[in-house]
Amino acid sequence: MKEFFDAWKEVDRNKVAALLSVVPGLGHLYKHHYMSGLGIMTAGNVLMVFIALWLGIATLGLALIVVPAMWFAGIAASAYYATDEHGMHPWLHVWDYRRAKVKMLAKKA
Template identity: 45%
Template structure:
């Protein structure tokens, strides 16, 4: 970051993390298509398991979906960008 401006790479990392609100989209955005689709397909199962565990553990299991989404966003932020972006396009 120079002169108060955010680099293109930093913007792409932030966009990937924000897209991970729907787990897997950030990975797809960065060009990791296989991993993104797997996460996209498995995330409802993880979220459902967290809701079930929430009942069984007096609410402690509700932490699982939030931790899962936070981890996926963190991973998408730090992945290498495999896509070939044109200059100036996010």
């Protein structure tokens, strides 16, 4: 099990975020961009479906393929290039914060 955790620490988080964007918004959530991730998952996906259906009427169904493909590619690229905020929120990683505080107190003693 230790090998799994060691290997997971060396994984490129950008590539994982892009792969998680199969469900648009999950890659942003993975990189701790909560507002944009939730916005994409709710309003963004609903808007994309509405636009694809509306344009599908005018393009004889071609937009039903092109618009979602471009949407998924754009969201995956956005998740890949987003800054990684992992570890920047100590209230989300309470166990690391407490462990660091205990180590700091142990060094003082």
